[in-house]
Amino acid sequence: MSVPIVRTVAELRTVVAGWRRSGASIAVVPTMGALHEGHLSLVRAALERAERVVVTLFVNPKQFNNAADLAAYPRTENEDAAKLVPLGAHLLYVPDAEEMYSADFATTVSVSAISEGLCGAFRPGHFDGVATVVAKLLLQTSADFAFFGEKDFQQLQLVRRMVQDLDIPITIVPYPTVREADGLALSSRNLRLSPAERTIAPKLASVLLDTAERLARGSPVLPTLDEARAAILAAGYREVEYLELRGETDLQSMASLDRPARLLVAAWLGDTRLIDNVATSPIGNWPDSQRSVEVEGAKQLRR
Ligand SMILES: Nc1ncnc2c1ncn2[C@@H]1O[C@H](COP(=O)(O)OP(=O)(O)OP(=O)(O)O)[C@@H](O)[C@H]1O
Ligand SMILES: CC(C)(CO)[C@@H](O)C(=O)[O-]
Ligand code: BAL
Numbered sequence: 001m002s003v004p005i006v007r008t009v010a011e012l013r014t015v016v017a018g019w020r021r022s023g024a025s026i027a028v029v030p031t032m033g034a035l036h037e038g039h040l041s042l043v044r045a046a047l048e049r050a051e052r053v054v055v056t057l058f059v060n061p062k063q064f065n066n067a068a069d070l071a072a073y074p075r076t077e078n079e080d081a082a083k084l085v086p087l088g089a090h091l092l093y094v095p096d097a098e099e100m101y102s103a104d105f106a107t108t109v110s111v112s113a114i115s116e117g118l119c120g121a122f123r124p125g126h127f128d129g130v131a132t133v134v135a136k137l138l139l140q141t142s143a144d145f146a147f148f149g150e151k152d153f154q155q156l157q158l159v160r161r162m163v164q165d166l167d168i169p170i171t172i173v174p175y176p177t178v179r180e181a182d183g184l185a186l187s188s189r190n191l192r193l194s195p196a197e198r199t200i201a202p203k204l205a206s207v208l209l210d211t212a213e214r215l216a217r218g219s220p221v222l223p224t225l226d227e228a229r230a231a232i233l234a235a236g237y238r239e240v241e242y243l244e245l246r247g248e249t250d251l252q253s254m255a256s257l258d259r260p261a262r263l264l265v266a267a268w269l270g271d272t273r274l275i276d277n278v279a280t281s282p283i284g285n286w287p288d289s290q291r292s293v294e295v296e297g298a299k300q301l302r303r
Contacts, residue, residue: 032060042175118264120154208278248262261281
């Protein structure tokens with residue numbers, strides 16, 4: 001068994017048109033490949049939501065601000081296709097760069113405000129590249145639903161904003177971050193960690209959860225974030241690019257935790273840049289049933 005693969009917009013549209021004629025609902029899961037359990041969870045969720053699921057695999061050169069990062073990005077199409085078979089995904093769309101961007105390609109989709117700061121400040125041009133390719137993928141597949149992971153939280157909010165602003169008729173469905181047993185968020189970049197770095201890596205998630213809990217209990221924001229940065233560096237990370245508290249949907253900076261928020265981080269462990277984020281909100285906002293569960297979850301990851 002194998003998953004059907006198409007490589008051109010024309011072939012993709014032919015398959016999708018057939019599905020539409022049969023009245024099937026369609027979901028798309030955009031990826032850059034090197035599929036791991038995080039991606040596969042998105043595909044499973046998509047299969048529960050729609051009758052036909054397209055997974056896209058495109059290592060988008062426009063979103064890499066660093067040529068070495070692009071060159072080092074894993075390309076494992078055969079393995080990726082094999083992983084999709086047992087799930088029952090219906091189509092894998094693998095365009096090449098020439099198919100996506102003609103020689104005279106001249107359009108950039110740029111989403112202001114939400115793309116500024118956080119990763120946008122450290123990866124110039126990255127979010128223009130993401131917005132441009134995601135707009136194309138959503139229009140090419142004309143899906144009803146598109147699934148995005150919360151691990152790339154700024155990207156998720158940027159895509160939501162873009163779809164609203166451009167009236168793209170699709171529902172964006174977020175999926176919670178899938179983690180290793182020790183808390184490390186799954187990412188294809190984890191493969192670049194040495195064994196020693198891999199033992200340090202989960203400290204990012206545990207500091208994040210600990211900090212989210214302290215903020216929820218009323219710790220003052222700025223000193224608490226300073227302590228968290230120090231804890232990440234003390235664990236063995238080389239640099240903390242950012243660690244910030246932002247509004248949950250608008251990603252506006254917050255000086256105090258007075259509404260639902262996200263704590264977002266990017267940090268370098270050796271030569272690998274890792275990102276992560278967790279939700280937090282004033283503890284008074286938590287339902288009683290959730291308070292002990294959340295706090296217990298944070299404790300487990302700290303161990
Ligand atoms: N651990 C995860 N949990 C949930 N969703 C994830 C996870 N990792 C990636 N995704 C989602 O999968 C989709 C494709 O992501 P991508 O191919 O960039 O994978 P990645 O592992 O994040 O790669 P990278 O390490 O290069 O950022 C995105 O919507 C992303 O948010
Ligand atoms: C959404 C995406 C597939 C666009 O290239 C990429 O940014 C990713 O994998 O998260
Ligand atoms: N996961 C977002 C893709 C990137 O890092 O370029």
